Amino acid sequence: MPDSALSIAFNPAGIELDPKKGLSRQLYQALRLRVLDGRLSSGSRLPATRDLAVALGISRNSVVRAYDQLYAEGFIEGRIGNGTYVAHLPEKTVPAKKLTTNLSTGFSTGLSPALSTKLVDLPVITSSKVIHSTALSRVSKHALDLPPSGVPRAFRVGVPAFDLFPFPVWSKLQAAFWRKPDLEQLCYGNPAGDQRLRELIAAYLRTSRGLACSAEQILITSGAQQGISLCAQLLVEPGEGVAVENPGYRAAAHAFSIAGAHVQGVEVDEQGMKCAALAHLNNCRLAYVTPSHQYPTGVTMSLARRLELLEWAERNQGWIIEDDYDGEYRYSGAPLAPLAALDRQGRVIYVGTFGKIAFPALRLGYLVLPEGLVESFARRRSLDMRHSEVSTQVVMAEFMAAGHFQRHIRRMRRAALSRRNTLLAHWPQGLEGVGPMPSVVAGLHVAVPVVSHEREQVLLARAKEANVEIVGLSRYWLEDTVKPVDNRAGLVLGFAAVPEAEIKAALDLLGRVWR
Numbered sequence: 001m002p003d004s005a006l007s008i009a010f011n012p013a014g015i016e017l018d019p020k021k022g023l024s025r026q027l028y029q030a031l032r033l034r035v036l037d038g039r040l041s042s043g044s045r046l047p048a049t050r051d052l053a054v055a056l057g058i059s060r061n062s063v064v065r066a067y068d069q070l071y072a073e074g075f076i077e078g079r080i081g082n083g084t085y086v087a088h089l090p091e092k093t094v095p096a097k098k099l100t101t102n103l104s105t106g107f108s109t110g111l112s113p114a115l116s117t118k119l120v121d122l123p124v125i126t127s128s129k130v131i132h133s134t135a136l137s138r139v140s141k142h143a144l145d146l147p148p149s150g151v152p153r154a155f156r157v158g159v160p161a162f163d164l165f166p167f168p169v170w171s172k173l174q175a176a177f178w179r180k181p182d183l184e185q186l187c188y189g190n191p192a193g194d195q196r197l198r199e200l201i202a203a204y205l206r207t208s209r210g211l212a213c214s215a216e217q218i219l220i221t222s223g224a225q226q227g228i229s230l231c232a233q234l235l236v237e238p239g240e241g242v243a244v245e246n247p248g249y250r251a252a253a254h255a256f257s258i259a260g261a262h263v264q265g266v267e268v269d270e271q272g273m274k275c276a277a278l279a280h281l282n283n284c285r286l287a288y289v290t291p292s293h294q295y296p297t298g299v300t301m302s303l304a305r306r307l308e309l310l311e312w313a314e315r316n317q318g319w320i321i322e323d324d325y326d327g328e329y330r331y332s333g334a335p336l337a338p339l340a341a342l343d344r345q346g347r348v349i350y351v352g353t354f355g356k357i358a359f360p361a362l363r364l365g366y367l368v369l370p371e372g373l374v375e376s377f378a379r380r381r382s383l384d385m386r387h388s389e390v391s392t393q394v395v396m397a398e399f400m401a402a403g404h405f406q407r408h409i410r411r412m413r414r415a416a417l418s419r420r421n422t423l424l425a426h427w428p429q430g431l432e433g434v435g436p437m438p439s440v441v442a443g444l445h446v447a448v449p450v451v452s453h454e455r456e457q458v459l460l461a462r463a464k465e466a467n468v469e470i471v472g473l474s475r476y477w478l479e480d481t482v483k484p485v486d487n488r489a490g491l492v493l494g495f496a497a498v499p500e501a502e503i504k505a506a507l508d509l510l511g512r513v514w515r
Contacts (some may be wrong), residue, residue, distance in 0.1 A: 010046055017030075023059075027063065027066040031066065031070060035070075035076075043086060043088065045086075046085065049067060067084065142254035152498055153468065153502075155494050157469075157471050159444075160416070161415040161419065161496050162358065178391065185390050185394065189387040191379070191381050192378040193366070194388075197220065197396055198218035201366055202218055208335070209337060210341045211337070213340075213350075217369050217370070217371060217374060218369075219369055219374060219381065220364070221366055222385065227365055230381060235319050236256060239261075240261055240283055241262045241264050241283045242264065242287070243273075243284050244263055244265055245268050245295075248476060248478075252323065256286075256288070263478065268297055268299065272300065272301030275305050284316075287313070289301065289320065290323045291322060292324055292338065293326055293327065293443035296473060298438065309339070310345075313347035313348070320347055321348075325356055327442075329496075330413075331420065340368060353366075357405075357408065419503060422500040422503045423437075428507060432514075433450055434450055446492075447490050447492050453488065455489065463510060468509060468510060470491050
């Protein structure tokens with residue numbers, strides 16, 4: 001039988017190709033669509049490339065390229081001496097919908113969701129459709145909110161004065177690295193991190209923070225949150241208790257919850273976490289704390305509480321995770337020695353970050369681990385990400401070695417102090433339901449008490465209308481204790497994100513809208 005007779009089953013009518021776009025790609029998409037929606041069934045014969053080219057008024061090469069792509073993806077197959085046919089594909093279990101096709105692009109607007117080639121037609125997986133999975137359920141219950149968008153405004157929490165970061169210096173160091181990179185550093189690296197950077201971090205902690213440690217105890221992470229997550233993955237068994245400060249850093253509580261831990265909040269007072277309560281928690285061998293500057297209340301854990309916490313960990317063979325997220329910022333005297341500096345039994349894991357000294361998007365942090373944990377943590381981290389991005393580590397190492405890091409810390413401390421003083425000097429007085437501004441001796445934020453949850457919400461709503469960012473203290477409590485109890489209300493203000501003039505302008509505005 002002649003080819004023309006065999007080709008009658010294929011009708012090219014309706015295939016319209018835009019000569020201004022790639023012809024072979026358009027034809028490939030149109031033919032692929034016809035196979036998927038069933039208009040070209042398994043075993044259907046396709047025209048010879050020359051015949052189809054004539055029918056569509058395009059070059060044979062365009063048809064050949066379209067066929068080659070369909071061959072490569074398994075949509076069509078050739079039979080020696082007998083032409084080209086649609087491959088035998090699995091039968092559709094979902095009937096094809098009636099199609100409205102734009103053949104200039106080759107996409108369908110009515111293709112069965114199971115076979116759609118269009119992104120917007122892909123099936124949406126909702127919680128009711130997802131396979132029952134404990135891990136997926138935990139993620140849905142303990143996900144973080146998206147961070148605030150846009151450039152920092154008064155009074156965004158957790159953001160340092162990165163408008164003062166020496167970007168020209170950093171860019172020169174970055175350019176120097178890429179101008180003539182060490183080829184060895186471009187291969188797969190140690191999951192524990194760049195050796196030189198680890199050595200410099202250890203030296204910095206020894207001299208500036210009083211924490212005796214070696215480079216072999218340092219594990220580089222993608223920010224503090226990854227370090228906390230690694231601790232949750234490796235130190236907690238499902239069902240075990242984990243003690244966290246309440247109110248506290250919710251992202252840490254989420255990490256432990258996702259790992260299957262039973263997160264238990266421990267009240268915080270003017271001396272920090274009430275460590276005596278740990279003895280009454282069920283099956284608890286891990287505590288997460290922010291002793292140098294409690295998040296979010298801002299209190300400093302007393303020496304007596306620190307020693308009590310260490311004694312609890314030693315007695316129970318437990319672990320303490322110390323998050324020293326902004327310990328460099330102390331406004332009278334030198335920064336406090338970390339809790340880890342008092343540890344003599346290897347029970348404290350120290351979490352550090354460059355995000356509060358440089359900028360959050362740097363995503364560079366580290367853990368100081370007891371020697372027996374380093375290898376396990378490095379191996380576990382390598383399964384999530386083989387190792388940290390190399391140039392950031394190398395540039396930060398050079399930044400530290402050349403003295404830029406220490407100079408920048410001093411500059412950031414002075415800037416934060418000046419911005420803190422502006423906040424204290426211009427804070428509106430006599431506000432209804434708002435307690436006195438507490439003293440701020442450390443950190444990058446302050447928590448101001450408010451008389452009731454209802455009043456807190458009113459103040460937050462008015463601040464939002466005025467385009468001022470403030471977080472309510474009530475949101476930092478664990479979910480099972482988030483009831484609108486009056487002593488849980490307050491305003492948490494970060495004071496380092498913007499210059500003094502913007503702080504004063506925002507405070508003047510709040511003084512008007514809050515009255």
